[in-house]
Amino acid sequence: ARWSTEQGWHDARLEPYHPVELDPATTVLHYGQAIFEGLKAYHQPDGSIASFRPWANAARFQDSARRLAMPELPEEIFLDSLRELVSVDNQWVPTEGESSLYLRPFMISTERTLGVNRPASSYLYTLIASPAGSYFASGVKPVTVWLSREYVRASPGGTGAAKFAGNYAASFVAQAQAAEQGCDQVVWLDAVERRAVEEMGGMNLFFVLGSGAEARLVTPELTGSLLPGITRSSLLRMGERLGLEVEERRITTDEWEQKALSGEITEVFACGTAAVITPVGKVRHSGGEFTIGDGGPGELTMKLREQLTGIQYGELPDPEGWMTKLA
Ligand code: PMP
Numbered sequence: 001a002r003w004s005t006e007q008g009w010h011d012a013r014l015e016p017y018h019p020v021e022l023d024p025a026t027t028v029l030h031y032g033q034a035i036f037e038g039l040k041a042y043h044q045p046d047g048s049i050a051s052f053r054p055w056a057n058a059a060r061f062q063d064s065a066r067r068l069a070m071p072e073l074p075e076e077i078f079l080d081s082l083r084e085l086v087s088v089d090n091q092w093v094p095t096e097g098e099s100s101l102y103l104r105p106f107m108i109s110t111e112r113t114l115g116v117n118r119p120a121s122s123y124l125y126t127l128i129a130s131p132a133g134s135y136f137a138s139g140v141k142p143v144t145v146w147l148s149r150e151y152v153r154a155s156p157g158g159t160g161a162a163k164f165a166g167n168y169a170a171s172f173v174a175q176a177q178a179a180e181q182g183c184d185q186v187v188w189l190d191a192v193e194r195r196a197v198e199e200m201g202g203m204n205l206f207f208v209l210g211s212g213a214e215a216r217l218v219t220p221e222l223t224g225s226l227l228p229g230i231t232r233s234s235l236l237r238m239g240e241r242l243g244l245e246v247e248e249r250r251i252t253t254d255e256w257e258q259k260a261l262s263g264e265i266t267e268v269f270a271c272g273t274a275a276v277i278t279p280v281g282k283v284r285h286s287g288g289e290f291t292i293g294d295g296g297p298g299e300l301t302m303k304l305r306e307q308l309t310g311i312q313y314g315e316l317p318d319p320e321g322w323m324t325k326l327a
Contacts, residue, residue: 002124034164037163038104039054049325050325050326063161068164070119097134100312110123110124132274140297147189147286148178152190155191156191160225206218210264215300217236217300219235222248231273266300277304311323
């Protein structure tokens with residue numbers, strides 16, 4: 001669908017996949033007004049296709065649009081686009097293990113001008129899809145993460161809470177640094193003190209303190225510079241349902257290291273639509289490294305993972321009504 005100041009949203013249509021042609025003076029190529037979402041469609045046992053909390057993605061897309069001074073896309077248009085695409089793109093082949101259709105809605109500015117002083121007056125919203133398997137080739141093998149003290153992803157008043165393309169562009173250099181250090185992922189810290197843990201590249205972080213009936217779930221609070229993950233908010237709810245104490249609060253790298261070494265932090269995991277739930281086994285930083293528990297996947301981590309994927313694949317009850325039928 002397209003948007004212009006004169007016409008608002010118009011021209012929504014389903015087309016075969018094809019390249020997009022852009023004038024070299026198109027504003028998105030110069031000033032980067034580009035936002036996106038990521039969600040998945042899953043085959044259900046009754047033959048239907050459903051997605052996990054797509055209305056939450058629609059709402060976050062609007063939040064991102066507001067931050068980037070782009071027009072909001074009505075939630076109904078967002079949902080209709082998912083339904084329409086999945087009604088024809090429904091033949092992905094279930095592979096061994098996890099298999100879904102990754103849906104990628106995005107919006108870019110399309111005005112032709114080199115003027116930089118105001119937001120563009122025309123936009124294009126598009127949805128594409130791709131079959132998806134597991135995010136990490138290693139499956140649920142714990143990942144090693146790198147605490148990024150040199151680069152930050154987001155700062156107060158910035159775009160960190162939006163799913164804005166530039167956030168990811170700003171991340172690649174630290175991701176390359178992490179890879180050089182033998183790590184799978186970057187952990188982003190707050191921009192001001194570089195002490196508080198924020199999130200990872202495409203995932204939010206959870207800490208398990210204590211174990212068994214005493215286990216508590218802690219995740220960094222939403223400071224405005226990390227993405228409010230839909231998996232994150234779902235896991236907070238699932239934790240409560242399991243009778244766990246859940247806390248959204250500031251957690252520093254010092255607390256992480258000390259409590260991992262003392263054994264109070266028993267598990268750490270990352271969560272997101274693409275990564276589902278992935279255990280974190282080891283943490284590296286410029287001053288050394290430490291291991292979480294015995295370095296293997298934690299018990300609660302795996303339990304939450306089974307519950308979440310059980311709901312998504314329609315194999316477990318969905319008490320919150322999170323699954324939305326698309327086709
Ligand atoms: N943080 C960032 C930076 C992300 O890109 C994502 C993926 N959208 C997440 C966290 C996890 O969010 P969600 O659970 O909504 O996929």
